Amino acid sequence: MYLTQRNQYALRAIVELAIRVGKGPVKVSEIAKAQAIPLRFLEVILGQLKGSGLVDAKRGYHGGYFLLRQPEEITVGSVVRYLQGEPDPKECQSCISKMQCPFKNDCAFASLWSRVNTAVFNIYDETTIKDLVPDKSVARS
Amino acid sequence: MYLTQRNQYALRAIVELAIRVGKGPVKVSEIAKAQAIPLRFLEVILGQLKGSGLVDAKRGYHGGYFLLRQPEEITVGSVVRYLQGEPDPKECQSCISKMQCPFKNDCAFASLWSRVNTAVFNIYDETTIKDLVPDKSVARS
DNA sequence: TGCTTTCTTGACTTAATTAGTCGGGAATAT
DNA sequence: ATATTCCCGACTAATTAAGTCAAGAAAGCA
Numbered sequence: 001m002y003l004t005q006r007n008q009y010a011l012r013a014i015v016e017l018a019i020r021v022g023k024g025p026v027k028v029s030e031i032a033k034a035q036a037i038p039l040r041f042l043e044v045i046l047g048q049l050k051g052s053g054l055v056d057a058k059r060g061y062h063g064g065y066f067l068l069r070q071p072e073e074i075t076v077g078s079v080v081r082y083l084q085g086e087p088d089p090k091e092c093q094s095c096i097s098k099m100q101c102p103f104k105n106d107c108a109f110a111s112l113w114s115r116v117n118t119a120v121f122n123i124y125d126e127t128t129i130k131d132l133v134p135d136k137s138v139a140r141s
Numbered sequence: 142m143y144l145t146q147r148n149q150y151a152l153r154a155i156v157e158l159a160i161r162v163g164k165g166p167v168k169v170s171e172i173a174k175a176q177a178i179p180l181r182f183l184e185v186i187l188g189q190l191k192g193s194g195l196v197d198a199k200r201g202y203h204g205g206y207f208l209l210r211q212p213e214e215i216t217v218g219s220v221v222r223y224l225q226g227e228p229d230p231k232e233c234q235s236c237i238s239k240m241q242c243p244f245k246n247d248c249a250f251a252s253l254w255s256r257v258n259t260a261v262f263n264i265y266d267e268t269t270i271k272d273l274v275p276d277k278s279v280a281r282s
Numbered sequence: 283t284g285c286t287t288t289c290t291t292g293a294c295t296t297a298a299t300t301a302g303t304c305g306g307g308a309a310t311a312t
Numbered sequence: 313a314t315a316t317t318c319c320c321g322a323c324t325a326a327t328t329a330a331g332t333c334a335a336g337a338a339a340g341c342a
Contacts, residue, residue: 027230060310201339
């Protein structure tokens with residue numbers, strides 16, 4: 001639910017792909033430049049994102065990354081859920097913190113944490129990548 | 142908005158004080174034991190909490206910590222806001238991540254982050270410490 | 283007074299997480 | 313062939329969070 005720098009880079013990279021949708025594969029170096037993300041780090045991140053089925057890449061001369069779905073079909077929630085991975089079943093599911101809660105089954109905070117989590121993902125799930133594409137970019141296309 | 146272990150300890154310590162409200166000062170060692178928090182660490186945390194005006198302490202023989210307000214008058218939001226301190230004005234206010242967003246004024250994510258933040262604090266602000274006190278404890282008092 | 287208890291302060295150490303780098307290999311188009 | 317661009321896995325560095333410690337100061341009690 002809390003988004004690391006890395007996860008924000010991932011979202012921004014997807015937004016960049018959305019901006020250039022329909023113009024063929026986009027090189028990592030272009031995305032890195034446009035979004036001010038360290039190139040080598042972005043390579044790692046995009047590599048991970050391929051596993052989500054949301055993006056794919058082509059190598060060689062006119063290689064690069066591209067979206068596998070339309071920007072309006074990709075929600076922030078689906079990206080975040082993929083990046084954060086499946087929650088560790090050994091940890092208190094409802095806990096906001098990664099550290100584990102010592103009161104496994106009757107944690108007084110459980111309901112609070114789960115309400116917060118739900119509220120956050122409600123917003124993430126109703127926001128698509130298209131919503132994050134700046135208007136200027138849309139006009140340009 | 143993301144709560145560290147330390148911040149959860151702080152909330153749990155306040156809940157423990159709420160459970161024992163009206164029974165005089167509670168020793169740090171008692172709270173530490175009841176909530177399974179490392180003693181020395183808890184001393185630091187409670188020391189910080191004194192600055193919030195929500196709790197105070199007395200030293201010596203029958204010393205310990207106690208609440209300055211009723212549990213139902215203390216919201217989780219007020220505690221969290223105090224613990225997290227005033228946001229650094231140099232950072233992107235709306236950013237969820239602590240790292241700063243490179244697109245200062247026209248960050249496409251700004252609205253998303255601020256909606257998330259608002260949603261989370263709405264929940265925090267409508268939850269009081271009393272809401273977190275387990276029923277069993279209330280019955281006992 | 284002098285002793286014990288308990289908080290107080292601030293600096294310190296350790297552990298965990300996150301961020302970022304690097305070298306070399308593999309596919310692709312010309 | 314060869315230039316280009318993604319691919320892979322291991323590595324280092326930076327930052328944040330967690331936790332410890334020692335010495336001191338107030339409060340009560342004998």
